[in-house]
Amino acid sequence: MQTRPIATTVGALALAALCAGGGAQAQQPIVLQWQTANLTETQYEPVWKQTIAEFEAANPGIKVEPVLVARKDHWTKFVAASQAKKAPCIVSVDLTTAAYNGYLMPLDKFWSAEPADFRKAWSDAMLSAAKWKGQLYGLPIWGGTYAEIYNRDLVVKAGLDPARPPKTFDEYVVWGKKLTGADHWATAVVGGKTDTTTRVLLMWIWANGGEAFNADMTEATFAKDPKALEAIKFYLAFAGKTAIAAPAATTTNYLEQTNLYAQGKIATMRNAYWAIAKVVGDNPAMAGKSFVAPAPANVPNAPTLATVTASSISASCPNPEAAWKFIKFDAGRKWAVARAKVANWMPLRNDLADDPEIKADPMLLQYVKIGQNARSYPLPSPVWAEIAANDIVDAVQKALLAPDKTDEIFRDLDVRVTRKLRDI
Amino acid sequence: MIRPRRARTALLWSIALVAALIALFPFYWMLNTSLKPASEVFVSPPTFFSAHWSLDAYANLFATRSIGRYFVNSLIVAVGSTLLSVFLAALAAYGLTRFFPRGATPFVMFLLFTKMLPETLLIIPYFQLMSDVGLLNTHFALILAYSSFALPFSVWMLIGFFRSIPREIDEAAMMDGATVLQTFVRVVLPLARPGLVAVALFTFLIAWNSYVWALVLTTDASMFVLSVGIANMVGEYRVQWNELMAAAVIAALPVMVLYSLLERHLVTAITAGAVKG
């Protein structure tokens, strides 16, 4: 019984069939792949499904295929696909890094072809957050403004007045000491291995009138700028001498911080509006118990930090016009408001102040107000992703573990980061 | 004479029980969490048993996520990898032991060498390769990748196995007029069955649990395997821990069942194949 030749033939045929099946692509409708880390957020799911449904109904011949990926692996997948020139058409990624690496397509020709009516919803400042070397690489869709969120019950319980939140660093510590007790703390120092650590650190630096970088991002000044260093020490001391922060700062990321807040273990947190949705999801009893105030600052007009998420078109996209159509559609008022409502993501259009749904949410309005004086994040450097998630975090963690070496640690950081900034 | 022996057995049992506790506690916690309602997950102090245990998380999981689809994909990929791996390893091991005996060890060394690079570096070129031949988003691409992972161990074990099957059996069969292939398939392979089962179990486990390759090679949600489906449940803004754990339980069950049923073969195979070799 000659089984081998038969098996071989069958195998070859199967292989051919699989190859053919794998390679077949829908010819007629244009298929746009859409990848952003937020598609896997449960509360956003109904919104994006509806967005796609309505877009496809209005544009027969274009299909939008969402690519679901875990947040932590979003960039990895994007890079692997970009290297093979097969990245999804519509992506939301770290814009500067992606643009620098040639993974994105400049959008100026699409943008300038749009009527002024459309374009005026985005301020120049907002657009500059999506530019690299003078070219536009994304359309800002939504963001997150950071402020200080307080648990009203715990504040009242500590004998403090919710209508008069702390305005300066020292006032904050006064509150902090009253809000700290056995097994509960005022706040948490975010020192875990994600870039949230860097976001919060930057805010404290800016609130003290300090700067972490020079104007054109070629030098790091964490230790060089005395105000920056002072702010760093002040903030990190919450987990040390000042003792108003929950323990385990070096493993506190967004998830841990919101957990602590949701379970009443900390009374305040530096966070964006979406954190409230998460907290209420974790612990429904927390609904309506929080209030928000601008972060304490030692200088007038200290800016807050606002993350900007933009939709971009990948460099290898074969149908950029169709992709732009979807991006425009998704940036529309309806979806901006929907996102704000279900996921608490700040709209970045400047024409929504009169929207009744937005006005009906006092906390959202409060955030919008605070966000009017904000600096956009991530900072515009192609090496930002690494600096923010590796180098700065390492320095923060080292300083948390050895507070007396803080000066030295941040001087080293300056040297390291400056070298990277210049090695582009 | 009896007392020291009793004491000894008691000692051994206590060690075994402590070890069993450490081995199983995380699974117990996984199960416990998957049965709890979401609001009870982060209660302090944590609850070991809950009056509110229910299968809601599991029901929700099936209702809101295509867990069934992911499960089937994982099954297809794992079974496919197992078959391919067994096929290739058996052929190679037999060929080496019977025809290139001195080449066996260097070949296994080479196989081991190919495993020494971390996956991170291989996913980009592999993606490119699969993309070039149009195999993205197919089960086959994953089957090809996973089959290669278990090869070093599989070939090594089967080499040992085939070595323990005397050549005289081959020669007797060939004297009776069988071709080399017939001898291999109808005479030698059946004798090596425990070894094949061991290879199959080993490959199945690796294929079932692997993540990063599926992450990179599949974009279509209908092609996701369980490990990808589970990873996608960890959102930044909300994590349904009980559902996540329920998914993990579902993912762990098939492997446990398989191993419980076939574990004896695994030990026999390694005993016969690896040790004596």
Added chain:
Amino acid sequence: MTPRRRRRAGYAFVAPVAAFLAAVVVFPLGHAFWTSLHRVRGLNATFVGLDNYRRIFGDDAFWHSLAVSAAFTGSAVALHLLLGLGLALVVNELRVGRTALRIVFLTPWMVAPAVGATIWLWLLEPQFGVVNYLLRAAGLISAPVAWLGEPGTAFAAIVAVDVWRGVPFVMLLMIAGLQTIPAEQYEAASMDGAGAAARFRFVTWPNLRYLVVVASTLDLINTIRHYDIIGVMTGGGPAGATEVLPALIYNTAFRGNRLGEAAAIGVALLAIVLALAIVYVRIARPERGEAAR
């Protein structure tokens, strides 16, 4: 069969694997080598020869990661072997319930590393984790310990979780090995008045020695590449205390976007592992004896 036909038959058997490996393994490996010789910035790759190697060897981060990898792999493999052999001996001695025990001990190996690590991450959580709760309830600690927050305990934790996951496989090999030791040898030793320790030293160990070498080599090669557990639990922190080489490679490739340097680190890692494996097998070989190989 003529030698020629034998050889052709042999090639026919080995060819499928060779072809498979060439496509699926050798090509990506070669590509990684090739990438390590280029400076890669996105889609631009410029040939720079050994410059990447010069850079990585000149960077503290590489040597630090190497040290962490050495410490991690060394302790994990040693514990895998010790505990694996220990558990195998225990299981072997117990007649009743042996199969059930084997399956129970095998379970940590069956769950995906990332899933197991996530559960442990949670068990070790300072405020809400069960481990701290139990320790406090037992009076062993007074305040919650931040297991993953301090370099020392974080390192111990990832080794512990890796051991939890890695012992079953080694145990399996050892169980198999123990079952091949002829009972007569033990009987002979007992009759000579040997106690348990002596029996181990003169009967068990010499028989298992080769298997231990094989198991530890396989384990070494595997463990030095482990990243999942560390990625989930600490990400390489705190302050780089758990940043093993695979973590450095991942961070360099996907956070730093320096694919060329990441490839260079990978190749360096491969060279180290290869060297280790060769040296190790060489050392262990002479004692093996003249068994027909």
